Amino acid sequence: MTDVRVAGVGLTHFGSHPERTGRDLFATAALRAFEDAGVPRGDVEELNYGNFMGALAEHQGHQAPLMAEAAGVNCPATRYEEACASAGVAVREAVRTVRAGEADVVVAGGMERMTNLPTDEVTEGLAIAADDLFEVRAGVTFPGAYALMAKAYFDAYGGERRDLAHVAAKNHANAVPNEYAQYRQEVSVEEALDAPPVAEPLHLYDACPITDGASALVIVSEEYAAEHDVDAPVAVTGTGQGTDRMALADREHLARTPAADDAADTAYADAGVGPDDVDVAEVHDCFTIAEVFALESLEIADPGEGISAARDGVTTADGDTPVNLSGGLKAKGHPVGATGGSQIAELTRLLRGDHPNSDHVADAEVGVAHNAGGTVASAVVHVLEVAE
């Protein structure tokens, strides 16, 4: 089994770009990834592309061949859709493809365009990640669903809004130096607490924004990197995926995310590392409470302990295990189909030492990315390690 390397990463600015087409956004990310990798486009053997709601946002399905054309590659191109984990599964299959020796160079990433739609249509579009028959028609939207999960967590383990406000403040602080982030401004704990409610106990700064953007990674085999003198110091050493029931009503416990537990267990075992080895993590904080679930699935925190991790300084930039140094979905932004690729791109930059926040993790050797779909009915976890 060959070693899998991230040879290059490319991101667009995450934010409001309603005037740009999806293909323009993805091409920008892909071309930046090729430049970062120093890998010629002609060497790309497969394209794995994540997108969630293009049918609604751009009246465009069948986006994979379109994105291959936009990126200037001529190879099999496949679209993956797993709600907010779309790019996560695209990356996962790229890793497995390279490992299996099916290809030496695969581009993986994703794109989402959302701000071109009116806000009510975005809300309705995002809702297709939940169970239409048993949740959406009953009025559930994602802020409402995560609010239910947050309440269940508070009931089971304790915790309060102030704990969540610390997650928001941390991730906003992390986003300030990130040139790709949507919101590069600090938000204080008090500001987060005073913000208007969205769905109790979640207020404005507990929710990620609506974001346009794209991500792309050039993933190569160790042999390709060696042969072509490609500098690719970061390896993807573990990958895992998990599934849960869609509707919250069918879950055994609203304050646990077993799909992510499974994904993390698989990825750690695959990499041969454990939670104690993790130096830095990018996790799926679509809402502040989701970061708490992620920390517990990744076993960075024990059950019931994740809620206080930011407040106690464990996950802050200078804490034991910095989480979401990119700013996270919360402040960097969440272009749904691109997010899973963006997390790996940011971890790669952090581990290579060329991220604006790399100084906080100068000695980091192991990073973990946690990408979740909907209310974590699906989840993908990757382990990255400095290889040389």
Added chain:
Amino acid sequence: MTDVRVAGVGLTHFGSHPERTGRDLFATAALRAFEDAGVPRGDVEELNYGNFMGALAEHQGHQAPLMAEAAGVNCPATRYEEACASAGVAVREAVRTVRAGEADVVVAGGMERMTNLPTDEVTEGLAIAADDLFEVRAGVTFPGAYALMAKAYFDAYGGERRDLAHVAAKNHANAVPNEYAQYRQEVSVEEALDAPPVAEPLHLYDACPITDGASALVIVSEEYAAEHDVDAPVAVTGTGQGTDRMALADREHLARTPAADDAADTAYADAGVGPDDVDVAEVHDCFTIAEVFALESLEIADPGEGISAARDGVTTADGDTPVNLSGGLKAKGHPVGATGGSQIAELTRLLRGDHPNSDHVADAEVGVAHNAGGTVASAVVHVLEVAE
């Protein structure tokens, strides 16, 4: 590299089932596949699911975990979307996953629900498989696009409407005994010629219908089959995928489908067989002219010779190489996201000898499936062989 077997296949009736939900349709196909395979659901390690327009037809994205739940499996579940080739890529990744030793039992298939929508919304929904900016907004729909391709073919190589009518008559005749087929009635060449025009030179019987339906395959490793005494005499020995530019205006030649040429070349090389070895084929005849393109991509016919294959009796049930003995998309129906899986299911039944049309291919050892997306901007080809 392990040998990959089709242990079981499951199909719903293809037709108009507006009152059934997507999850109901897929569960039916999956449970039939488990029963056919004699493989317990608990052994399933991954689910690869194809769906094209669920966001529009059922306001439902993130369908993979939903379908895992409906099928009663608890494992990583991923949705593939490649327009009309969605299930084709889902099967392809299942084959590669089993080959790589990542899993011993993978369920692959797909589902589409369409007839619950008004006809104009179906047409608009299908259009997202074309280039929205450069084709759909200019008024191109799929009958129009394939009509352009048919005209280009006639200009380049000759041929006439009567040739296409023979394709329709052949596929309708093949569908008569197929219990899963939408249209089990014969259509004569004269009836096809006399039918009302849709987009010249294509008339009513040159086009496939709007169809609801689902397909599922239980794909296993040879080792799993042997160990668990699973009867799985058909192997998937070759897989290939290709990509072309989306918009017809960007293609070099409207009467060639290089994405399928590439997919076929790759699949044949992968299997170590050639076109002369092919005994039976299921190809993507969304329009009669598309079957002609498929024959030429698969090299069952030389360029310019595919047009006369049905008329000359080469591809009829008792011809040298029977094509679309299932009835094809044309008469069996085309539930978009399910079609690629259905083709493999039908080929498996044909090669096992338990298809109502198996008598026509009693000695067949090699079958080929050709599944295309949109106007063949993407294509997937699989080679199946009788293994024991």
